[in-house]
Amino acid sequence: MNNALRGREGEEKAVAAVEAAGMEIIARNIRSKYGEVDIVALEGETIVFIEVKAWTSYSMEDLQYSIDIRKQQKIIKTAKYFLSENRKYSKMTVRFDVIFVKNNSITHLASAFTERVL
Numbered sequence: 001m002n003n004a005l006r007g008r009e010g011e012e013k014a015v016a017a018v019e020a021a022g023m024e025i026i027a028r029n030i031r032s033k034y035g036e037v038d039i040v041a042l043e044g045e046t047i048v049f050i051e052v053k054a055w056t057s058y059s060m061e062d063l064q065y066s067i068d069i070r071k072q073q074k075i076i077k078t079a080k081y082f083l084s085e086n087r088k089y090s091k092m093t094v095r096f097d098v099i100f101v102k103n104n105s106i107t108h109l110a111s112a113f114t115e116r117v118l
Contacts, residue, residue, distance in 0.1 A: 010054020010101035011038055017099065017106045023048065026089075032081040035074030039099075040082060046093040049079045051112075054101040067098055072113045 011028075018025060018041050026047075027040040039050040053066055075096060083090045098112040 014052040014099040032078045034077035050097045
């Protein structure tokens with residue numbers, strides 16, 4: 001299975017898990033000049049930007065290292081872009097989650113990272 005197909009399958013599993021958790025998906029695959037956010041969801045008064053990682057041959061610890069500070073900054077900048085384009089969400093609490101998909105195992109890390117002031 002190639003990486004693109006694995007990524008799509010992982011994202012579909014993540015979407016199902018997010019919806020099963022009672023969150024409302026409002027956007028997918030948001031792209032900006034800074035990067036991409038896989039899923040944007042609402043959970044109450046919180047807008048959640050979710051990065052999905054789907055791998056088969058690595059451990060969960062390896063997956064966690066795949067979202068380094070540079071990747072986090074790209075996600076944060078893309079989230080800011082989304083909020084600037086969708087002002088109705090701009091006053092909401094913002095959260096950054098990561099969902100790891102390995103085969104049929106799904107691990108959802110809520111508040112996986114926050115915006116850092118550098």
